[in-house]
Amino acid sequence: MKKQYLLIILICISGFRSYAQLQISASGTNYLINFDANVAGVNNGAFQGTGFSPTPVVGQLNSNAWSTTGMSEGSSGFGDTNTTGDFSRGVSEGEIVDGGFYAFDVADKNKTNYTLGFQPTQDDFTPGSITLKIQNTTGQYINAINLAFKIWDFNDFDYSTKLSFAYSYDNITFVDVPVLNYSSPAVFVADPFKGGPKWESNDIGTVINDLAVANNGFFYLRWTSDDSNTLTAEPRDEIALDEINVVVSTVSNPPPLIENVVYTKYPTTSDAITITANVSDVNGTVSSVKLKYGTSTGLYTETPLMTNTSGNQYSYSIPANTFINNSSVFFAIEASDNAAAIGVSKEYSVAVRNAVTTTLPYTEPFESSLGDCYPISVTGSKNSWYWFKEKKDKVAEASGYNSGEAEEDWLVLPGFDLSTGLTEVMDFKTWYNYGLDDVGTFDLMYSTDYPGTGSPEGYTWISLPFQKPPSKKEWYYSELVELPPFINGRVYLAFKYTNPNYEYRTWRVDDIHISSSNVAYPQPTNYPTNFTATAVSASEISTTWTDALGPDLPFGYHIQVNTTGVFTPPVDGTSVPPDPDLSDGVGSVNIFHGGFEEASWTGLLPNTTYYFIIYSYSNSGDLINFKTNGTPPTANAITNAGSSAQEGDVIITEFMAAPGSVDDTYGEWFEIFNTTAADINLNGWLIESFDGVNNIQHTISDPTLVIKAKSFLVLGINPDPITNGGVPVDYTFKDIFFGNTNDYIHIRSDSRLLIDRIDWDSSLGWDIRTGQSLIFVGNPLTDDNNDVLNWIPSLVREKGYNNSTQSDLGSPRTNGLFQNLIDSTTWTGTGNWSEGNKPGQTNWSNGSPGSNVQVTIQGTATIDLPNVFPAKCGKLIVDPTGTVILPPKKALTTK
Secondary structure, three states, X not given: OOOOOOOOOOOOOOOOOOOOOEEEOOOOOOEEEOOOOOEOOOEOOOOOXXXXXXXXXXXXXXXXXXXXXXXXXXEEOOOOOEOOHHHOOOEEXXXXXXXXEEEEEOOOOOOOOEEEEEEOOOOOOOOEEEEEEEEEOOOOEEEEEEXXXXXXXXXXXXXXXXXXXXXXXXXXXXXXXXXXXXXXXXXXXXXXXXXXXXXEEEEEEEEEOOOOEOXXXXXXXXXXEEEOOOOOOOXXXXXXXXXXXXEEEEEOOOOOEEEEEEEOOOOOOOOOEEEEXXXXXXXXXXXXXXXXXXXXXXXXXXXXEOEEEEOOXXXXXXXXXXXXXXXXXXXXXXXXXXXXXXXXXXXXXXXEOOOOEOOOOEEEOOXXXXXXXXXXXXXXXXOOOEEXXXXXXEEEEEEOOOOOOOEEEEEEOOEEEEOOOEEEEEEEEEEEEOOOOOOOEEEEEEEOOOOOOOOOOOOOOEEEOOOOOOOOOOOEEOOOEEOOOOOOEEEEEEEEEEEOOOOOOEEEEEEEEEEEEEOOOOOOOOOOEEEEEEEOOOOOEEEEEEOOOOOOOOOEEEEEEEOOOOOOOOOOOOOXXXXXXOOOOOEEEEEEOOOOOEEEEOOOOOOOEEEEEEEEEEOOHHHOEEOOOOOOOEEEEEOOOXXXXXXXXXXXXXXXXXXXXXXXXXXXEEEXXXXXXXXXXXXXXXXXXXXXXOEEEEEOXXXXXXXXXOOEEEEEOOOOOOOOOOOOOOEEOOOOOOOOOEEEEEEEOOOOOEEEEEEEEHHHOOOOEOOEOEEEOOOOOOOOOOOHHHEXXXXXXXXXXXXXXXXXXXXXXXXXXXOOOOOEEEEOOEEEHHHOOOOOOOOEOOOOOOOOOEEEEOOEEXXXXXXXXXXXXXXXXXXXXXXXXXXXXXXXXXX
């Protein structure tokens, strides 16, 4: 059952009185529509999915308050009667396919929780809308609404429904409120308890300000539904609306209303910024409208009066001579009425930018900013391209994360001129993380008609293919991208990022190079020098060199590697594609000339000699010209022998496959334990998992990563405790994501020996629960940690976590309650044995006890674990200062 609220609300407790619609009669009061109880003018009793009527019987909605559009059987207007077919599908718990309105019962077990729900189909509610009509009877003007509601989704298909929110004074013109928009998950994820879909709730809310709803006037709240992704006849998720909370604030004299602000969005220094707005006063006369503007946010050095051009429209043009190239102008509109009420719009800003051109060669390393690159957001008002710094990386980044909006963001490079007889090539590095491979796009585009400033819309853009990273969180070289030879005149290149309003992917770009050469550019004069190969670990070798010098510099280098030392020279006119997979002992890479001077080779075999050769080349494609005369530099190195660790020396003792506090892609992790009496270096070790199609491998690259004897380490997808759920991550892996129903984690040493493995499958009893890690409770030396009988869900949040407010349960980097990984622990404080080692508590000195762990009591411990999980330990020692309290019907078992 839902929470019960202490409310002053127009709900009839017994019987039913008919009102035309919901009437708001008091400010500061919460009006709740939860579809479980009578709400005057809104519904008669608990909604039962039996339609809309102006005189509703029990179980129906009052059509004086509700209107709908989008069903195949038509619309339902205010005051209409629609109690059959699509409008009256009855009560359901989900897993249905017929389109229409339902009273979805989203509660678990024997409880009830009715909602106003709908099942969209190809013909029903795609698009469609539900509108709630509310009347102001406060005696004053409503100037703000604090609106909150809950959206439930039954995610049973790989499909996403979006609900867009808007409000209106007249049910004709609606104002969008993007922060209240919602999209259901695009990918079906099974309930870890039931194995199928389940109802998930989402709390949404905001304050809508700058309103002017007159006494006895109306306002309308509308939720509009449509597909987030393109579908035809496929089934769609069920969606439900619930717990609509409305709290208003009122004033006797509202300030003038400032609407429809329009301005010049892409001015140059030769333009004027023209700003227009509609300004009206609902209970008086507008006395003045000022434009406040300046070059710093919130600091307005100019306040000219705007001109009333016609009706309620006001306008002003900021003179062109105030513009400074690459500056921003910030402005707001202030309006007063004849009763001295003042209204101020939100602040707007516009970037003043002239078209930027360059000459070749062009380089942009993004060392301190986006340089002359031009970020433009076509859709999505919150995010665009931005400069980003993370550790040593200084990059251009695009991400729609947390915007709640569909994104189309461009990063336009300076323009340059092309001439006949030259070949222009470009190279760069890219990186991505998060999101899904089939959601959103990332493209390199060029245009010959774009003017260099303003929106890229309306111009011709053509895509240029390039090499993208094969997996997440891996910087990847684009290879040389050649511009079409038939292009003449000025050209603009741009990176285009798109993403619908869900599953946001992050893309990064760095080290952009563009150059041109004669078509008949000769082969490079020289090879690079100081070519060396150095073993980094048992599975990695690093090659380095010094860039070639001479009259004819190379465009790049082609490096080959194998285990035989016998190489086949490349052939002019035939580009050699990269081969980063060295599992067959052979590989190659192409690297641009100019500042890279290093290549790392991973996934190698231990104690094995690898041979390398490096060729200089010019041009690209079928014009590529390799330097093969003389003697290409060679190098070789022997990988390290590898760790002497044996199977079982390091074991997996805890993992979180389904965090509840944060998204899976931010909060997955696992814990390992060193069962030996010696420290073990993990550099070069391998983590393996399954992505649904392939075995995914991550090689640990950290020479300082050591797991100490009889100690723990936590390896996770995200090192930041603020965003990962409070987990203390010792090493961050990439490319590894855990399935919630079945998957595996395998650990191999740098000599590729399988050290440990766990393979989980919910059909075999593995109990993956959202917000609870699984912990190994067996003996680390004798019990099989790949046996489901030796694993249980965590029951408490222990002090391995930080003191955040997040609530996931587990014991990262410590012996958790019921685990047997340590030999002994001491109770030194006062409290309940069941508390484990919670964040901020220090009762246990060395982690919570398991059934084999020796316990020394030096404080006062009260046994309060239930009989189903009784307190257990190995040898129990009670010091003279210690006390054990065993309440009635509690148990403590010792060995």
